[in-house]
Amino acid sequence: MNTAAGSAACPTRRAVLAGAVGSAAAFLPAIARAAEPGGANPATTLPGAGAPFEANTLLDIARARAASAYVAPKTDDVPAVLKGLSRDAYEAIHPVPGRAVWAGRDFGYEIEPLLRGSIFDTPVSLFVVENGLVQPIPYDKDSLIAANIALPDLTADTAFSGFRLRARFGDGGAVSNFALFQGASFFRLVAEGQDFGINARALALRPADSRGEEFPLFRALIIEAPAPGQPIIVHALVESESAAAAFRLTLTPGKEASVAGIDGTVFARAELDHIGLGGMQGSYLFGALDRQKVDDLRAAAFSVEGLAIRNGSGEPIWRPVHNPEALQVSAFLDRGPKGFGLMQRARAYADFEDDRRHWEQRPSLWIEPQDDWSEGAVTLLEIPSDSELNENVFAYWRPKAKLAKGGEMRFVCRQHWSKGWPDPLPPDLARVTDSRAGRGSSGNRRLFAVDFEGDGLARPEEIEIALSASTGTITRQDRFHYPERRTLRVLFELDPGSERASELRLGLRRGQERASETWLYRWTP
CATH class of the missing domain: 2.70.98.10 (Beta-galactosidase; Chain A, domain 5)
Incomplete structure (x- = not known):
């Protein structure tokens, strides 16, 4: 991208516009001139x-x-x-x-x-x-x-x-x-x-x-x-x-x-x-x-x-x-x-x-x-x-x-x-196929389930889970392996305490190597 250099402010918001669907007119052999106002130049x-x-x-x-x-x-x-x-x-x-x-x-x-x-x-x-x-x-x-x-x-x-x-x-x-x-x-x-x-x-x-x-x-x-x-x-x-x-x-x-x-x-x-x-x-x-x-x-x-x-x-x-x-x-x-x-x-x-x-x-x-x-x-x-x-x-x-x-x-x-998933991934990396959330064990706790799918999950004992929350506490973490679906589900519970937002980060690793794409999510009440 070729551009003049400079600095930028931080991002904010946008307005919502409806999508565009419409009708059509037809083309005839006649020639019409389409004048467009453009000033004196x-x-x-x-x-x-x-x-x-x-x-x-x-x-x-x-x-x-x-x-x-x-x-x-x-x-x-x-x-x-x-x-x-x-x-x-x-x-x-x-x-x-x-x-x-x-x-x-x-x-x-x-x-x-x-x-x-x-x-x-x-x-x-x-x-x-x-x-x-x-x-x-x-x-x-x-x-x-x-x-x-x-x-x-x-x-x-x-x-x-x-x-x-x-x-x-x-x-x-x-x-x-x-x-x-x-x-x-x-x-x-x-x-x-x-x-x-x-x-x-x-x-x-x-x-x-x-x-x-x-x-x-x-x-x-x-x-x-x-x-x-x-x-x-x-x-x-x-x-x-x-x-x-x-x-x-x-x-x-x-x-x-x-x-x-x-x-x-x-x-x-x-x-x-x-x-x-x-x-x-x-x-x-x-x-x-x-x-x-x-x-x-x-x-x-x-x-x-x-x-x-x-x-x-x-x-x-x-x-x-x-x-x-x-x-x-x-x-x-x-x-x-x-x-x-x-x-x-x-x-x-x-x-x-x-x-x-x-x-x-x-x-x-x-x-x-x-x-x-x-x-x-x-x-x-x-x-x-x-x-x-x-x-x-x-x-x-x-x-x-x-x-x-x-x-x-x-x-x-x-x-x-x-129609498919055009975002390319190396064949050895697992992809997130489902993300779910529901009521946790008590209070305002939330229970999350994230499904990873891939051929690289055939030996789940080699997989390490890297899970973190920017605020609050992870009070529970489990894994479930479904070999017939090539899927590893990570189940975890977040206790946000009095916090109003938490940035969640989850990934799979095999030793020092990445084994999945990184799942990110911002929890809010």
């Missing part, structure tokens, strides 16, 4: 119909905008018929079959532009690039099916809030959901057959900072026509009061994991001392660690089970998330992280018993930096929530260095949106 203006598109086109526009006064998008012009739609009514709008962008072409992808409406009021200019030339995507209300809604006439530059991308995941067959770009700078991918879950964020600024979070917004999304069977490239222009940024995303659909290669450059309008890179967020309502106050027939409800980290020294960390009574902020200081991500390790229907949402079908998201991310912290925010729709778990990398006004910072990473 023509270098800040988005390309018009027939303009050439080159590798540095969006970079140059973002750089020029960062050097100019910020022009906020107009958001109060959404027609009332769309603005007043309920979420269900908005999501029910869908394209006429065969009218999506590239429908009937041999690209293996179809684009469904998403209307502005309901909670999505920010206009986003949409373009395709074919043969090196830009064409704005026009709006045609006759290409949409919207039951009991009289869709208004709109212009191409005010009609859309993002797009859904559908892909063919293998030879033959129909296209299905692959990617979604909508809301602030949020985007999602899935592997074949999955439901949308975790939201990624192209850029975060001051998440939950006492000064207030600043939400960079998609201003333009440009999709290159791919060769058949090849990845698809999406270019994104992102902007806010303090920064402008350009992103190049190379998206590859997969049966077990879809991959996004991300090359981003941030341009600072003002000094940036709290930047969030690789941001991702998901929902966690309750699970086996914290269901004592839950009256719900389901076994669990979450799209994110925990945060996985492979730090710069190679230590693998597993931090289950939870739904706290008060805001929780955790910072894992590091240098040169090898990867981190929000994981959905629970993969069976029985883990949730939810016949509507099927949380077991949501992806895990693992990020691998592809350049030097230097010093900083993987930061985890856990926000109290009373709804499974709130994306109340947020993780990101916070660089230690500030980015000075007028400075530029480039970063490169790879995202894995997976």
Whole structure:
């Protein structure tokens, strides 16, 4: 990661935004010009119909905008018929079959532009690039099916809030959901057959900072026509009061994991001392660690089970998330992280018993930096929530260095949106497969059970348990070996006394060697 040097303050919080799901408009052969306000400087203006598109086109526009006064998008012009739609009514709008962008072409992808409406009021200019030339995507209300809604006439530059991308995941067959770009700078991918879950964020600024979070917004999304069977490239222009940024995303659909290669450059309008890179967020309502106050027939409800980290020294960390009574902020200081991500390790229907949402079908998201991310912290925010729709778990990398006004910072990473556990572990290390908690022997004591699974646990007599609590007392510790499941369960009781929080740390060792990933958890009443 290339950046101007500096220092940073400690991490804080963020606001909760709803996830993005939407409807679609269709592509017609007509050409429309998508004018974007960018001030007097023509270098800040988005390309018009027939303009050439080159590798540095969006970079140059973002750089020029960062050097100019910020022009906020107009958001109060959404027609009332769309603005007043309920979420269900908005999501029910869908394209006429065969009218999506590239429908009937041999690209293996179809684009469904998403209307502005309901909670999505920010206009986003949409373009395709074919043969090196830009064409704005026009709006045609006759290409949409919207039951009991009289869709208004709109212009191409005010009609859309993002797009859904559908892909063919293998030879033959129909296209299905692959990617979604909508809301602030949020985007999602899935592997074949999955439901949308975790939201990624192209850029975060001051998440939950006492000064207030600043939400960079998609201003333009440009999709290159791919060769058949090849990845698809999406270019994104992102902007806010303090920064402008350009992103190049190379998206590859997969049966077990879809991959996004991300090359981003941030341009600072003002000094940036709290930047969030690789941001991702998901929902966690309750699970086996914290269901004592839950009256719900389901076994669990979450799209994110925990945060996985492979730090710069190679230590693998597993931090289950939870739904706290008060805001929780955790910072894992590091240098040169090898990867981190929000994981959905629970993969069976029985883990949730939810016949509507099927949380077991949501992806895990693992990020691998592809350049030097230097010093900083993987930061985890856990926000109290009373709804499974709130994306109340947020993780990101916070660089230690500030980015000075007028400075530029480039970063490169790879995202894995997976059905499995994409966070890699050496084969001799055991992985945490379950974490549970319940009432202890008396008072406010809590009993914990952590299951480790791996081939290296075949000889449990060689395994040592390393367990500690930052406050309170560990009053009990037992182990149970289940060879048929390759599992070692560690059972322990915490007596917190009068303390209101305790950082728990648990790992398995074989002599001086690590035998498992490290389990971390913050207990609070």
